[in-house]
Each structure stands twice: as structure tokens, then as C-alpha cells.
Amino acid sequence: MTFNPLEQRGIPLDRQLRSWRELNVPPIDPDRCDPYTRCRIITMNGIEVEAIMFSHQLARNTVDPEVKRQLARTRYIEAQQQKVVNWLLPGVSSVLETTIAYEQVAVDLTGWVARMEPDPYLKQAYEFGVLEDFDHLYRYANLYEMIEHRKAESIVDNLTEVMPGRPTRFHHRDPVDNVRDPYDKDTTNPLSKLHALTIMSAEQQTMNFYMNVGPQYMEPIARQLYQEIGLIEEEHVTHYESLVDPGETWWEQLVNHEYNECYLYYSFMEQESDPKVKAIWELHLNMELEHLHIACDLMRRHDGREPQEVLAPELPNVLTFEPNKQYLRHLLDTQMDLTTLGAGYVREAHERFEKMQEQIHGGEEPPSDRVMAEHDEMFGREYRVQSEGEHPDPAMREK
Amino acid sequence: MSELHTPQAGDDHAPDLDVVGLLMRQHGDIRNLFDEVEQSKGDERRDAFHRLVRLLAVHETAEEEVVHPFARRAFEGGEQVVEDRLAEERAAKETLSALDDLDTDDPEFLPKLRALRTDVQEHARAEERYEFTHIRRSTDVTNLATMAKAVKAAEAMAPTRPHPGVESAAANVALGPVAALMDRTKDAVRKAMKNG
Numbered sequence: 001m002t003f004n005p006l007e008q009r010g011i012p013l014d015r016q017l018r019s020w021r022e023l024n025v026p027p028i029d030p031d032r033c034d035p036y037t038r039c040r041i042i043t044m045n046g047i048e049v050e051a052i053m054f055s056h057q058l059a060r061n062t063v064d065p066e067v068k069r070q071l072a073r074t075r076y077i078e079a080q081q082q083k084v085v086n087w088l089l090p091g092v093s094s095v096l097e098t099t100i101a102y103e104q105v106a107v108d109l110t111g112w113v114a115r116m117e118p119d120p121y122l123k124q125a126y127e128f129g130v131l132e133d134f135d136h137l138y139r140y141a142n143l144y145e146m147i148e149h150r151k152a153e154s155i156v157d158n159l160t161e162v163m164p165g166r167p168t169r170f171h172h173r174d175p176v177d178n179v180r181d182p183y184d185k186d187t188t189n190p191l192s193k194l195h196a197l198t199i200m201s202a203e204q205q206t207m208n209f210y211m212n213v214g215p216q217y218m219e220p221i222a223r224q225l226y227q228e229i230g231l232i233e234e235e236h237v238t239h240y241e242s243l244v245d246p247g248e249t250w251w252e253q254l255v256n257h258e259y260n261e262c263y264l265y266y267s268f269m270e271q272e273s274d275p276k277v278k279a280i281w282e283l284h285l286n287m288e289l290e291h292l293h294i295a296c297d298l299m300r301r302h303d304g305r306e307p308q309e310v311l312a313p314e315l316p317n318v319l320t321f322e323p324n325k326q327y328l329r330h331l332l333d334t335q336m337d338l339t340t341l342g343a344g345y346v347r348e349a350h351e352r353f354e355k356m357q358e359q360i361h362g363g364e365e366p367p368s369d370r371v372m373a374e375h376d377e378m379f380g381r382e383y384r385v386q387s388e389g390e391h392p393d394p395a396m397r398e399k
Numbered sequence: 400m401s402e403l404h405t406p407q408a409g410d411d412h413a414p415d416l417d418v419v420g421l422l423m424r425q426h427g428d429i430r431n432l433f434d435e436v437e438q439s440k441g442d443e444r445r446d447a448f449h450r451l452v453r454l455l456a457v458h459e460t461a462e463e464e465v466v467h468p469f470a471r472r473a474f475e476g477g478e479q480v481v482e483d484r485l486a487e488e489r490a491a492k493e494t495l496s497a498l499d500d501l502d503t504d505d506p507e508f509l510p511k512l513r514a515l516r517t518d519v520q521e522h523a524r525a526e527e528r529y530e531f532t533h534i535r536r537s538t539d540v541t542n543l544a545t546m547a548k549a550v551k552a553a554e555a556m557a558p559t560r561p562h563p564g565v566e567s568a569a570a571n572v573a574l575g576p577v578a579a580l581m582d583r584t585k586d587a588v589r590k591a592m593k594n595g
Contacts, residue, residue, distance in 0.1 A: 149424040
């Protein structure tokens with residue numbers, strides 16, 4: 001890899017502001033786009049939302065008005081980037097269609113990161129989480145067929161299988177068991193820092209999305225399913241954010257954020273099939289390079305350290321959207337019955353887990369089970385896409 | 400692709416007590432038929448296209464007879480919302496009739512079909528967002544069910560599955576021209592509304 005963001009200069013910040021005409025991007029065609037183009041859009045939207053919210057939090061913890069002004073300038077450009085990226089999504093898509101695309105992101109982004117993660121503890125955290133996103137995709141796909149008579153494969157296009165993962169009812173854990181141990185900022189592989197930031201941002205965006213769009217549905221089962229899965233996204237954000245070393249300074253975190261944005265725009269530019277979208281990834285990369293330089297200057301000034309000390313010596317291998325079917329099948333075969341205990345993982349349902357389950361379900365079937373029952377009443381079957389054969393877990397095969 | 404049948408009009412055991420839910424599923428059925436036309440060739444495409452034309456005709460007729468008149472009266476601004484939807488329907492009908500004059504294997508066919516698909520999809524979402532939400536809000540379950548019954552009566556006029564053994568256009572010719580189908584649909588809908 002020859003691309004080193006620290007050695008590149010981008011577009012000067014005072015030339016990054018875009019007019020209404022430039023912000024008015026034509027959306028992708030939902031019936032004809034590459035599903036992974038939509039996944040890249042959803043991912044980068046989550047990354048930009050995190051960039052904006054992180055910068056706001058930093059500004060609220062900053063005393064120096066000059067620094068606040070500097071943060072505001074970069075943040076306004078990031079807000080424009082978020083508008084351009086998210087507005088690539090088409091208005092004709094329903095909330096549920098976009099939801100299914102969010103879950104495809106969660107499955108194939110987390111799946112890829114789990115495969116590439118060098119640290120075994122962090123890898124386990126991604127492997128654990130991806131089986132839950134995988135089950136959410138299956139539940140929403142069944143809801144989609146009930147409400148719109150459409151099959152989820154018209155969205156995920158056979159790149160991602162749709163079948164049960166770890167059953168959603170078991171995702172509700174005592175909150176204390178969602179907190180993981182962090183990596184050590186001084187010894188961890190720099191790639192691990194980028195992975196953690198990326199997955200945390202994507203899950204946070206999913207949480208924000210469900211908590212806001214869920215009540216737009218009128219069908220009781222849809223409203224309830226969004227509530228249930230929305231609460232699991234809260235658990236996932238807790239799970240992933242706790243992987244990040246809290247000992248990183250604010251400025252170090254800022255540099256990591258900007259570096260990660262460079263890494264992802266560069267990755268997506270390299271693999272984008274839609275030329276108009278590719279041009280946006282390239283433009284945004286050139287903007288981010290400058291944001292990174294500004295962040296590096298702030299870190300040198302406030303921490304008295306060189307950013308090279310905390311960053312990778314070169315940009316890691318590009319992050320790629322591609323099918324992860326066999327890897328997921330391996331996890332379905334081996335990790336279905338895991339839950340968390342403290343910061344670790346166990347196979348037995350321990351007391352704290354049982355207590356939480358008892359309280360939240362209140363002796364009733366959760367929405368994620370009822371959606372399957374209602375789908376069965378309507379069609380006399382389930383909706384699945386098992387392109388690679390039967391479910392690896394015999395207990396999860398369709399009766 | 401999975402082996403499951405694509406769900407199509409009437410192809411489920413939903414009680415259909417809510418006209419809005421029913422019409423939203425029909426919007427999906429129409430998209431499914433667009434997929435079928437795009438993904439098939441020759442006689443199969445001809446057959447799928449004829450089923451699409453019939454479902455579109457029946458669906459739009461039912462909306463014009465049942466839902467739009469109700470929406471006009473039911474809420475503030477309903478008149479204008481319905482006018483906008485009717486304008487979209489007229490434009491779609493024009494594209495549809497231009498398409499109907501082409502052979503389904505004509506190189507012009509697919510680009511025109513895709514343009515129609517875009518128009519129809521935008522129209523369907525506009526109905527769902529600007530008309531249907533008001534309908535659910537401004538009526539009771541009895542009325543929603545009566546309207547659903549009328550739409551079901553219309554739906555029965557448009558078979559959406561290929562007839563086994565007669566995948567040619569002959570079967571569709573036997574069902575008569577689209578204009579006559581729309582007339583029969585209107586009669587069926589009015590009868591259902593009266594009995595509802």
C-alpha cells in the first residue's frame with residue numbers, strides 16, 4: 001500500500017464549502033443499484049454522523065474559543081458531507097427497505113471486520129455481535145414480506161443469506177454484561193483502532209435510525225419489532241464503544257476519527273462500481289485529508305506529541321464489502337448459544353441473564369417471535385434465503 | 400434466488416380488513432411483476448407483461464373508484480392530494496399505452512418499461528405517504544373493511560399468475576382488452592361497495 005494520508009494534502013478547508021446546487025445529488029436507483037453501493041452509503045453516513053457528534057462533544061469540553069471556532073469550521077464541512085452521502089438514498093425507498101439495507105451493512109461489515117481483526121478478544125466481540133445482526137435481518141425480512149409483499153432478496157440480492165441467527169429474544173442481557181474490556185492504545189495493532197471506531201459508528205447510526213423511524217409505522221407488530229431491535233442496538237453500542245481505550249486523549253481520538261474517514265473513503269473509492277458515487281468518495285477523501293492535517297496540528301499543539309506515534313505506519317488493506325456467507329455459516333455452527341458474562345462469553349444461561357430475560361419478556365412472546373407467527377399465519381411458511389444450503393444448526397431448520 | 404413463490408395479489412391469508420394494508424401489498428405485487436417482466440424473455444415476458452398491465456389497470460381502477468373519492472372528502476386538502484395522484488396516473492397511463500404498442504422483445508421495450516417502473520413507484524410511494532396515512536386517520540375500522548372488500552372484488556378480476564400450459568398471449572387475449580377489463584372492474588367494485 002503506497003497511499004499514506006499523512007503525506008498527502010487535500011483541498012484547503014476554505015475551498016470545501018458547497019452550494020445548494022452541489023449538495024443536490026441525484027439518488028441511487030433502489031431497483032437497479034449494486035447493493036454494496038447502498039451499503040457503502042449507509043456506512044459512510046454513520047461515519048459522518050459520528051464525526052459530527054464527536055466534534056460537538058469535544059467542543060463542549062473545550063475552553064479555548066479559538067479552538068471551538070476551528071472545530072466548528074471543520075464540523076460544518078462534515079455536516080455537508082453527511083448531507084451529500086445520506087441524500088444518495090432514494091426517497092422512493094420505504095423505511096423497511098432501508099432497514100433491511102442497514103442490517104445487510106451490519107452483517108457484511110461486521111463479518112469482514114471479524115475476519116480481518118488481528119486481536120483475538122476483539123475478533124470474538126465482532127463474531128458475537130454479527131450473529132445478532134444476522135437474526136435481525138431475518139426478522140425484518142419477514143416483516144417486509146408481510147407489509148409490502150416484497151422479498152428481501154430484491155434488496156440484498158443474494159449477496160447475503162437470510163435465515164435465523166442467534167434468536168433475537170436472547171439478545172436482551174443485563175446491561176452490565178454488555179460492557180467489554182478495552183484494547184490497550186499503546187500496544188494494539190493500529191488497524192484494531194480503526195475497526196472498533198468503524199463498527200461502533202455503524203451500530204450507533206443503526207440505533208439512532210431505529211429509535212427515530214420505528215414509530216412511523218402504523219402496524220402494531222412493526223412498531224413493536226423496532227422497539228425490541230432498537231433496544232438491542234443500545235446494547236451493541238455499549239458493547240463496541242467499550243472496546244475503545246478510554247485513555248486516548250480527546251486530540252488523539254480526533255486524529256483517529258479523521259484518519260479512519262480517510263481510510264474508509266479511500267477503501268470505498270477503490271471498489272465503487274457506480275461512477276457518480278465513486279466521484280463523491282474521491283472528493284470526500286480529498287476533503288478528509290485536510291481535516292486530518294488540521295486534527296494532527298491540534299494534537300501536536302495540545303498533546304505535544306506526533307500523530308505518527310498513534311497511527312499506522314501505512315494505510316491498512318482496504319476495507320471491503322463482499323459476501324461473508326461461509327464465515328457466517330461457520331459462526332452459526334459454533335457460536336449460536338453464546339451469551340456474555342462480565343466482559344467474557346459463556347454458553348450457559350447464568351442467573352443475571354435469566355433475571356433480565358424474565359423481566360423484559362414478562363412471560364410473553366417478544367415481538368421478534370410474534371412477527372414470525374404472524375408471517376406464518378399469512379403465508380404458511382417463513383421467508384429465508386439459504387443460497388448455500390440448509391441452516392448449519394439442525395435446530396434452526398425450517399419445520 | 401430462493402425457491403419461494405413471489406407473493407402476489409390475494410396470495411396470502413391476511414384477513415384484509417384494512418384497505419391501506421391491502422393496497423400497500425398490491426404496490427409490492429406490481430413491483431414483483433415488473434421484476435418478472437425484466438427478468439424473463441420471449442413468451443414468458445409477453446405473458447408477465449400482460450399480467451402486469453392487467454394488475455395495473457385493476458389496481459388503478461379500484462383506487463379511482465374507492466380510495467380517491469373517499470380521500471377527496473375525508474381530509475383538508477384531500478382534493479389537491481387526489482388531483483396530484485390522478486395527474487401521475489394519467490402520465491403513467493400514457494407511458495403504458497406507448498409500451499403496449501411495442502413487442503416485448505423490441506429493443507425499445509426495456510428502457511421504456513424502466514421509465515414506467517420509476518413513475519409507478521414514485522406514484523405508489525406518494526399515495527402511501529400523502530393519501531393513505533390520512534385515510535387511516537380519518538375513518539373507522541368498518542369503513543376500512545368495506546373499502547378493502549371492494550378492492551378485493553377488483554383484485555379478483557386480474558389473475559397475476561401464469562395459467563399453467565398457456566404461457567402465450569392467447570390466454571390474455573381471451574380475457575379481453577384492457578378497457579373492457581376496467582369496465583368490468585368498475586362494476587365489480589360498485590357492486591361490492593353497495594353490498595358492503
